[in-house]
Amino acid sequence: MSKIEIKDLTKLYGKTVALESLSLNIEGNKIYGLLGRNGAGKTTLLNLITNKLFPSNGEITIDSETVFENENALSKIYYMSEFNLYPPTMKVKDLFKWTKEFYWDFDVEYASHLSDKFGLKKNKKFRELSTGYASILKIILTLSSNAEILLFDEPILGLDANHRDMFYKELINHYSGKPKTIIISTHLIEEVADIIEEVIIINNGKLMLSDHTESILSSGYTLSGKAEDVDSFIQDKRVIGIDTIGRFKSAYILGSRPLIETMNKHNLEITKLDLQKLFIQLTNS
Amino acid sequence: MSKIEIKDLTKLYGKTVALESLSLNIEGNKIYGLLGRNGAGKTTLLNLITNKLFPSNGEITIDSETVFENENALSKIYYMSEFNLYPPTMKVKDLFKWTKEFYWDFDVEYASHLSDKFGLKKNKKFRELSTGYASILKIILTLSSNAEILLFDEPILGLDANHRDMFYKELINHYSGKPKTIIISTHLIEEVADIIEEVIIINNGKLMLSDHTESILSSGYTLSGKAEDVDSFIQDKRVIGIDTIGRFKSAYILGSRPLIETMNKHNLEITKLDLQKLFIQLTNS
Incomplete structure (x- = not known):
């Protein structure tokens, strides 16, 4: 069970304050909804948690270890980012093997099973995938990573209603079998309302609300x-x-x-x- | 009040059937939801209605006039396409004037009012806009066009929940003041369920269902x-x-x-x- 602790986190881009004195405890084995308007600071926060950005002030730890240039802490996370950082000419099936080189627990068989389920063709090259299927591939990589912490940044981009429904069901199914710490950042709030146990709202770079979904509702x-x-x-x-x-x-x-x-x-x-x-x-x- | 009649419409891309023998009457002054899975043929249909594509078979008329290379029929439509066909270095405020050269009834004042309401900066260049704000600009251009038929293809791409809510409210407001024929193609079906009076479902290039929303529900x-x-x-x-x-x-x-x-x-x-x-x-x- 992996915990994320965020203490007094501030991130400046030049004179722009992206995050301001944000403190937050993310306890293990729950599904969190990270909610905020466009530009509120959600992606900045996820990039800071995964050490892709460095804080201007404050600290982030995973199980009490800093994430700053810390291979061990970072290896516990799989981050589905909104950017497509995969080799464009690599085929889907080869992307599975490639990911396994970085994530030793990556489950190639489960990834292959999910591809069939979602109708993702394993012989297609990454750059040939539509926006929807690129999202599906990234969802599959994240679920199959077997990391203790899964971060999803707008996972449903370009998905039709059927594929979104399949994703939510697979996520619950996956989580029920193997509880872990999952954070979903999304604009489709009502669709995840039944899935997320905890709500985190960031507004203008500040923590506005962090509470159980049930208590809020x-x-x-x-x-x-x-x-x-x-x-x-x-x-x-x-x-x-x-x-x-x-x-x-x-x-x-x-x-x-x-x-x-x-x-x-x-x-x-x-x-x-x-x-x-x-x-x-x-x-x- | 503008009617669209679609008769026995087929569109092939090589050997791929994108639309097959689709017939549909779109009566005037209603809001239609055009629903379908990714790849079902929704965008192909909108491109055929606006003469951006040519049918392999069948015919489309607006108020009994063919749309095929017919300036008069086509001038009744404003089409918010998923593609960004605007000069990238043009500023938002200049895009309003530019659009007025093609759509004489374009309401620059209303466009300016909506920009303030949605927080779209009129001095920004088109290429500087985020995905969300590019969608907002295109929504504003469509609503301000004063065309008799408005076609929206996935208008909410990249919008956060607040901006989606503002869009739906503005659309109802706009439609109540000046009834017209509006077609919205979207994957966020539940969000538009209260807005659309008619549902059109296309599945694998064929018409699956066309009925009043109320009757269906x-x-x-x-x-x-x-x-x-x-x-x-x-x-x-x-x-x-x-x-x-x-x-x-x-x-x-x-x-x-x-x-x-x-x-x-x-x-x-x-x-x-x-x-x-x-x-x-x-x-x-």
């Missing part, structure tokens, strides 16, 4: 109905956002849920908070 | 609960798919909904069909 509720009915109910409530469609409204409210009977009487519907809508309300500037 | 229901409870209930039902998570199951069933009271007695929950899950079940090979 049970901290409030969504109230929907006719605009006037919703308006009169929410007057004394802590409303974090409102969506209006025609004569209907949904209000996102923090606090404990009222009784369903009360709501039925007022023609109002209570549903759970939607993680993506909550995220949007929290991070809209 | 009311043709069945989702049943969730403990695996054994779900299993015993669905024995005589028309099940189009099942998702299993641990000891729980969701079954997607065609047919009319059973009474909620009956379901509560069996500890089963009934919810509406989810368009994305339905799509996945229909198009999984």
Whole structure:
């Protein structure tokens, strides 16, 4: 079980502050969602964890060892980056063997099995793959790496709904068989809401929120109905956002849920908070 | 109100059949979702409608006029393509003026207003824009074109959840003010399910389904609960798919909904069909 500890991490690019005094404990054997707007600092954080960038201040350790130029700590991580760092003319099947030279525990058989499942042709060269299939290849390499820590940066780029569904199912399946520390950075928040146990939100380079998904979603509720009915109910409530469609409204409210009977009487519907809508309300500037 | 009629359309690339005998009537003043897996033929269809490709067989008309080399028919369409066909060193504000030379009804003021709203800097050159902001620019150009028919091909590429939400809201707002014919091709099906009035599904180059969103979603229901409870209930039902998570199951069933009271007695929950899950079940090979 691998833990990542991040202490007072700051990263500057010239005068631009990409990350500011970020501290975070990532305990082992859980699936984390790393959420943030474009430019919030998510990829910078993943690049710092994997020693591809160096912090301006602060420290990152894996199982109490610094990641800074530390082969042993870094070997515990497989990082699916948004960049394609593979030899362009290498065939998929050869990429599996090539990866095994760096990751000794790489499972070539599992990789081959997943290729068949996702319809990835093993005789294709890397540069011949579409955006979607390049993502699928990188997902397969990551899952098959057998590393203790898997980092996914926007894994679903270019995937259609069917392949995204297959990925989420395979990820759960993989994790159930062999618990490990998984971090997924993605913009498709609602699709991963059922998968991630912990939510980390970074906003403008700062840690905004880090909590169990369950606690976050049970901290409030969504109230929907006719605009006037919703308006009169929410007057004394802590409303974090409102969506209006025609004569209907949904209000996102923090606090404990009222009784369903009360709501039925007022023609109002209570549903759970939607993680993506909550995220949007929290991070809209 | 502009209508698109597609008759017996076939497109071959060498020996590969991209579209096969596709016939479709797109009536005016509605929002259509054009859905299909990667490689199903969606972009080929949009390229044929806009005369960027020529059909191997069949015909496409707009308001009864062929689109083939027909300036008048084609001028009614603005097509947000996945390709970036803009001069790379041109600034955003100059792209607005440049577009107005081709689309006389282009609304520069609205484009400028949307740029401020989405945080797109008008002094940036096109090549300096991130993937997300390139999509935002293309969305703004399309909405401001004032064309009678708007075609969006994967408009949300690279957008974070907040910008996607803004896009959907702006689209509804724009459409309510000035109804027109809008076709959105996207892989984020569940996110557009509330926006699109009509669903067109293309599978392996053939038309699989074309119907009102409401009719499709009311043709069945989702049943969730403990695996054994779900299993015993669905024995005589028309099940189009099942998702299993641990000891729980969701079954997607065609047919009319059973009474909620009956379901509560069996500890089963009934919810509406989810368009994305339905799509996945229909198009999984």
